[in-house]
Amino acid sequence: MIYLLSVVSFAGLTVALAGMLMIAERLLINYGICKLDINAGEKPLEVDGGQTLLASLYANEIFIPSACGGKGTCGHCKVTVIAGGGPVLPTETLLLTRKEIRSNVRLACQVKIREDIYIRIPEDLLNIRMYTTTVESSVDLTYDMKEIRLRLNDPPNISHRPGQYVQVQAPSPDGPVFRAYSISSPVYEPDIVQLVVRLVPGGIGSTYLHNLKPGDYVNFTGPFGEFLLNPDPSVEIICVGGGCGIAPIRNIIYTLYEQWPDRACWLFFGCRATRDVFYLEEFEELAKKYPNFHVVYALSDQLGEDEKWDGETGFIHLSVDKYLEPGVRRQAFLCGPPLMIEAVTRVLKEKGTSDIFYDEF
Amino acid sequence: MSETSTWVIFIAAIFTNNILLTNFLGMCSFIACSGQIRTSIGLGTAVTFVLIMTTIMNYVIYHFVLVPLGLVHLQFIVFIAVIAAFVQLVEMFVERFSPRLYFALGIFLPLITVNCAILGASLFMIIREYSFIQSIGFGLGAGIGWALAIVLLAGLRQKMRYSNIPEPFQGVPIAMVVTGVLAMAFMGFAGMVSIQ
Numbered sequence: 418m419i420y421l422l423s424v425v426s427f428a429g430l431t432v433a434l435a436g437m438l439m440i441a442e443r444l445l446i447n448y449g450i451c452k453l454d455i456n457a458g459e460k461p462l463e464v465d466g467g468q469t470l471l472a473s474l475y476a477n478e479i480f481i482p483s484a485c486g487g488k489g490t491c492g493h494c495k496v497t498v499i500a501g502g503g504p505v506l507p508t509e510t511l512l513l514t515r516k517e518i519r520s521n522v523r524l525a526c527q528v529k530i531r532e533d534i535y536i537r538i539p540e541d542l543l544n545i546r547m548y549t550t551t552v553e554s555s556v557d558l559t560y561d562m563k564e565i566r567l568r569l570n571d572p573p574n575i576s577h578r579p580g581q582y583v584q585v586q587a588p589s590p591d592g593p594v595f596r597a598y599s600i601s602s603p604v605y606e607p608d609i610v611q612l613v614v615r616l617v618p619g620g621i622g623s624t625y626l627h628n629l630k631p632g633d634y635v636n637f638t639g640p641f642g643e644f645l646l647n648p649d650p651s652v653e654i655i656c657v658g659g660g661c662g663i664a665p666i667r668n669i670i671y672t673l674y675e676q677w678p679d680r681a682c683w684l685f686f687g688c689r690a691t692r693d694v695f696y697l698e699e700f701e702e703l704a705k706k707y708p709n710f711h712v713v714y715a716l717s718d719q720l721g722e723d724e725k726w727d728g729e730t731g732f733i734h735l736s737v738d739k740y741l742e743p744g745v746r747r748q749a750f751l752c753g754p755p756l757m758i759e760a761v762t763r764v765l766k767e768k769g770t771s772d773i774f775y776d777e778f
Numbered sequence: 779m780s781e782t783s784t785w786v787i788f789i790a791a792i793f794t795n796n797i798l799l800t801n802f803l804g805m806c807s808f809i810a811c812s813g814q815i816r817t818s819i820g821l822g823t824a825v826t827f828v829l830i831m832t833t834i835m836n837y838v839i840y841h842f843v844l845v846p847l848g849l850v851h852l853q854f855i856v857f858i859a860v861i862a863a864f865v866q867l868v869e870m871f872v873e874r875f876s877p878r879l880y881f882a883l884g885i886f887l888p889l890i891t892v893n894c895a896i897l898g899a900s901l902f903m904i905i906r907e908y909s910f911i912q913s914i915g916f917g918l919g920a921g922i923g924w925a926l927a928i929v930l931l932a933g934l935r936q937k938m939r940y941s942n943i944p945e946p947f948q949g950v951p952i953a954m955v956v957t958g959v960l961a962m963a964f965m966g967f968a969g970m971v972s973i974q
Contacts, residue, residue: 419849
């Protein structure tokens, strides 16, 4: 009896307290309509106060990158808040550099709108939209890599630059999450977005994408990314990739040769073993067609007994060092694991290249 | 029921029986938030407000719900629940009406929930068998006493910023030592009034 009474009275008390808090929340956390000004009057919006900046931007179809879904862990949703954002919160300081804090960069998912707010975001991000697509094909490239070809439904076309990426919406038990994948199809196929996806054991995004079948629907936002291909045809393009880092590089190479058929370009691709090699024949075909395009694949692991390989061996930065002459004007695009990028950057700097763009994963 | 007059309880709670300097309750936010006088005044006010309100609420709940139903053993969990809910409420108020103070207090505002001075005051009120009016006097006094102590320490620490403190004592250690000295100074009030 006493137990029942205890439980009932404590539960009653808790319910009463919760009710009191809910009423208070309704009355207090109501900041009315606030002005949200983007890029000094370019896009004035009116939003309900009390929500986070990220949620307000998404509600108004401004898709800034965010991989963690507003938990404050990925640090992708950085925007410049000129006024009205309040001071930097302890949850943000871990993900912002000192320089960023000085120049008013904030995490949009942590900034709560309490008053009129003035923000600045890169022009590119205003063109980002949510696309609905249908899976056209899903092809195995290697034992853990798939090439997934998406045909756009709405909007029917995407305008992107080579090297950019999209954020695929994947379902998860805690609601949809977004995962970034580079576009591997060239920019002259505006109704197609092709992705190269490596299956990460336990990964939400890659498991979802690997299980897709032709005819399934996929949503993504994009395009994101700041890489700009050097338009000067005398500048040599160097692409260095590892694993699914080939995706943006494939896009760059096809787009490049569509526009400048005799431009010089080197592709260096690092794999572990022969079972990781893909797209090699496709690129060799391309190299036959365009004599200024050079393909170098290198295997880093010892060759197994049943493996046949006539290309380079060792880590990819050794091949970069071996093939490139110093003193040529170059632009480099690197995409792969951090250690590879570090090693290749060092080699390229020795060769006198400073225009290096990289995408780490 | 305690016979002491409410006025005496009030004064005693501030000076002779200061909840912080004699019972050493609520030390964590006391040390962490006493860097600046401004912040400490804010936190002191918030704690005082929460303390007096929760003492009243807990008094009512204890004497009109727990005692009649014979559920006195639930007092700890009930008091904590009431305090937690009330702190949430205060947090909403501060966020709405003084965003500056809200950001200055940061994490210490929700941490008032686990400020033991607040639970301590509610428990003292029960142990010492205060009446309703006496409880209000005690809650207010304990809150003001806590606020007074943190503001005094903040003032001292602000001055100490320019003193030449030996390296191992810089920061929290010297604050603890100063708190001890402050507590001894408060012993000078002993004999002025007294409660058990």
